[in-house]
Amino acid sequence: MEKTLSIISATPLGSLSDGVEHEEGPEPSEPSETRDFLVHESLHGQRLDRALAALVPEFSRSYLQQLIDAGAVAVQGRVLTKSAATVHAGEIGSIELRPTPQSQAFKPEPLPIAVVHEDEHLRIIDKPAGLVVHPAPGHWSGTLLNGLLALDPRAALLPRAGIVHRLDRDTSGLMVVARTRAAMDALVGLIAAREVKRQYIAMAHRSWQGADARHVDAAIGRDPRNRLRMAVVDLTRHSGKPARTLIESLDSNDEGCAVRCTLETGRTHQIRVHMASIGHPLVADSLYGGTAAAGLERQALHAFRLAFIHPATGVQMEFLAPPPPDLVQAMQAWGLDYNRA
Structure with a gap:
């Protein structure tokens, strides 16, 4: 079957929420x-x-x-x-x-969710920095999951409201969310088979050195010295999983560098850990050695491209989302050009 290509720029359809209420379990006033x-x-x-x-x-x-x-x-x-x-x-x-x-925590909450694309099977959203994806200790409400439950009544029938992959709280950019169980299972399979292409723009400390493209192949696991963060680990001595990232320099000067990162695996904090491991921690990523700079106080990472074969139609889909204003302004403050992405 001949495949077609659909390229969609991330001009949001709107901040959508229908405010539908769902029965998610006992109310606080109910014993059980x-x-x-x-x-x-x-x-x-x-x-x-x-x-x-x-x-x-x-x-x-x-x-x-x-x-x-x-x-x-x-x-x-x-x-x-x-x-x-x-x-x-x-x-x-x-x-x-x-x-x-x-x-x-798993209750619908109307939130301004920027929807880039939607059909009967899935949605593509452009997540803002600062939005937590799943409820967790310290963030039991106001998460993307809560917003999806309010946006779509069918989301309550799906595990994790159809969320099949994550972005860190302070990472912005594109995510795919399933709307049916069949689409969810298929998307999980595509991600596991590394058939979903995810690319990011990042801004990092230090001038880029060496070849414009660098392939980082380094396993990631819990940092043996700090269990609250991840680290590059030696699998013969510590538990972890293989991790591979293609990092390409887009621009560089004395202030720092702009890079494009392509995930070949999807480990926790993968880009942040790999960038720090080669001496280029992300700007404002304090967990991995970065510091606030150029007016940016959240890690300088944005998921700008998402591409995969639609699980129901077989059409090759590609979605693009330009960096948000805070990252654009930071790049401009340092005189970096990211448009080669």
Whole structure:
């Protein structure tokens, strides 16, 4: 089948939210909510916690494990307290959903989400810097997930509201979000097969040295000296995963450099870690050695290009989003030209 190419510039369709309310679990004033479930054939032989994660997708697996441990889950009239217990097709059960900050986080909240493209299967959004993607300790509300639940009633039926990959809180740029389970599974598969092309523009300290293009192939894992950050690690001594980034210089002067980064793998903080490892920490990335400069106080990283084959139509899609004003102004302050991207 001949493939066609669709290139879409990130001029947002608008900041969309329909304000639809969804039942996400017990309200703070309620002691609990009991929900009945039927184990589908597709879940036959699965662990209890995995089956519940599919049956009650608006709650995380870790939260469901806590409920199992607390005796809040019964199958065929018998309380099960082991997450590894096996379930069988046709079994009927119930789960008592008890309120916690985590359980109450997965609620719709109207947020200004810039939608670049949407169809029946997926959305492309341009995430602003400062927006957290998933609820987590310290950020139980106001996340992209909360905004997606308000934007689309169908999002409540999908794990993580259809989110298939992340951007760090202070990284701006393009993300793809699924609108159906079939599209979500297909997109996860494309990402795992490295068939989704993700490119970033970054601004870093120090003048660029050497060849214009540099291929960094260095495994990433938890920093053995600081578990709150990631680091390049030796896999013979520490746990981690292979990580590869193509880094290309776009412009450079005495102030610093502008680079284009192409992800070949998708590890946590990959570009930030790899840039720091070659002596070019990102501007304002204090976690990895950068400092605020040129008026920028968030890490200088923007996902400007996203390309993949549409999981339903087979059309080759490409989306482009120019850097936001804060990054453009910082580049101009240092006299850097990023337009070769």
